[in-house]
Amino acid sequence: MVRLITHNLLACHAKGCTTNNFPLKLTDVKLALREADFNPDFLRGFLPRVEWDALIQASREIGDTSLPVERPEMLDDDLLRQLHHVLLEIHIDEGSMTCPNCGHVYPISNGIPNMLLAEHEIW
């Protein structure tokens, strides 16, 4: 079920929408918390792939303010646990993701984002 780790990797791909198309703005979310196994090695390894500013923006959009605004240089245990929670334990069961550039809305329902475009050339 979609979590912020995934949201951090999604950009609008509507035709011609190539700048300012990330991060998608989260609204009308219904959240669920589900525990996940804490794995510090995974978090350290994955973090270089995370866009920090987008993560902060998204976490605030869904009402979590636990992470520091600036990307931290040191990853201590506390911070890793916070990251674990924000990236992996908060599930977005319902909601909308809106492109900041073209306004296209991608819905999330039953925890699954629908990223298809209703265009002719679907693929």
Add this chain to the structure above:
Amino acid sequence: MIPTPDLSHLTKNDYERVYEPAEDTFVLLDALEADADAIRALAPRLCLEIGSGTGVISTFLAQIIGTSDSFFLCTDINPHAATCTARTGSQNKVPVEPLVASLARPLTSRLGHAVDILVFNPPYVPTYDEEVDAAQRSVGISGSWAGGADGMQVTDAFLRQVDGLLSPQGRFYLVTVKQNNVPRVQEFMLKDFSLQSEIVLQRRAGREYLFVLRFVRSSNLVHTA
């Protein structure tokens, strides 16, 4: 031996709308299992499966790698496949994350050279081109096999994205059949993208001759004993 994921939650109804695991699925599972040690040794952090169907392959991959050691992202154009993938994940206590999407479209801009393990068991059956268009647009079960000319229309569209997605150490596993013209696929990926490939498994299943190809960057050849 890693047991095949539990699919007992899926019913005949599901299989009217989602591809039921078949020989092509199993040949890919076997190829992944044969490479299990090498895959684990990469310490993959991001795995991406295109066209996950029931989700059996990504679930198996998570069981090989370790469910909390990597992130398992899936796409499928068929919304019911995405639902089944999520259910297969929960049934096997594996966090696979499905998206309804075509190929890796919404991910390509953020996943530049970031995917460690990429897998695709595509719709590979040769059909008329119109058939593949209709199948893709229907986002239903016909999209799981209709492949257009040489069965390669959907695969070809994806092959052009592989180089952009694969991490420096990354591996891409692809299922093909004989009619797909395997040597042409290998040559194309080598010439245009410097991606080297090997047939890691081949098997005859009824009328089909199945091949699993593994692609890596030429700078990163897999040494086999």
